[in-house]
Amino acid sequence: MGTIRFSSRDLSAGPASLNPSSSIPTTTSTSITETVNGSHEFKVDGYSLSKGMGIGKYVASDTFYIGGYAWAIYFYPDGKSSEDNASYVSLFIALASEGTDVRALFELTLMDQSGKERHKVHSHFGRALESGPYTLKYRGSMWGYKRFYKRTQLETSDFLKDDTLLIRCCVGVVKSHTEGPKTYTIAVPPSNIGQHFGKLLDSGKRTDVNFEVDGEICASHKIVLAARSPVFRAQLFGPMKDQNTQCIKVEDMEAPVFKALIHFIYWDALPDMEELVGLNSKWASTLMAQHLLAAADRYALERLRLLCEARLCEDVAINTVATTLALAEQHQCIQLKSVCLKFIALPENLKAVMQTDGFEYLKESCPSVITELLQYVAKNGEHSVIACTHGNDNLDSDMNGRRVKQRIH
Structure with a gap:
């Protein structure tokens, strides 16, 4: 953090005004550089099935947002570089939104799942950086490690449990702003x-x-x-x-x-x-939120509609999700509809939801939604069987050939 001070004087007074004993008015300002931090956990289920997908092929996390930018984690089961001959797994964090010269600190952690907390950590945080934070030049730019961990060691370690890996990524986006002096502090209460x-x-x-x-x-x-x-x-x-x-x-x-x-x-x-x-x-509260x-x-109360939509997104449950989905379709609540479709399409939820009275109402009142639901179910099925062997599907390439996974709505 640096402080820049500016002084002003009466130019008409001539050089004598520079006498140290003279009273010179001084103003100050402060440049503050700090990081906006956030983290994302990425679970890789079916690790053994992802092996053999090919060097340079990866599975990617969903996009997540930190510091005003979108990010994604890329895991390469067979490694990113052909020179390593699939001996190492590679792990990278990528900028997934438009941006130039985004400066950030990163931390990639392979979580120990034995409870001993002996995690494998590569971090910028908490140490001096000779060249400063890492700079990502454009969408698709990456930071990470081609040789993150030796594959043979990984497969016999506590990092792999029930054929699942858990990866945590921390990002600290560097932000700067300048503050001038505050000559007063007045506590203003919130609107009542x-x-x-x-x-x-x-x-x-x-x-x-x-x-x-x-x-x-x-x-x-x-x-x-x-x-x-x-x-x-x-x-x-x-x-x-x-x-x-x-x-x-x-x-x-x-x-x-x-x-x-x-x-x-x-x-x-x-x-x-x-x-x-x-x-x-909870059921009564959900029912009230639906009617409200x-x-x-x-009555065209948009803020109230959004508050109810947010409440219903938080309270999605087996016995009410079908009627909530019908409501979302009838009142054009796009985000609520997406949340409900994803919830129903999960293999552990689908059968139970289909046995509810609400599902019968959904079929009668919104038959077109059933077609969309089938697409979500099919998509889940594809991911569970071949996601690892087709980890690069549904990815957009940037101008440099690097690919970035887009959010699925």
């Missing part, structure tokens, strides 16, 4: 506007519109609803607005779901799902 509006809702004061939902009455403020939802704005203030705001009937929605929707509009946060439905179970996502889409 949601709490103020939430308390307004809880107070029940000055409400001017009522909604009847499944036999229950929910009172609200028209101007708040209109400010948050274009659908409510049209319903309450548009040319085709409801004339009777004393009691607007909401069809096809259960009362707890509508209450959760109103709660979000005021508080800008999800309510306690289990408390709202009166059931302390549909309600958010109905």
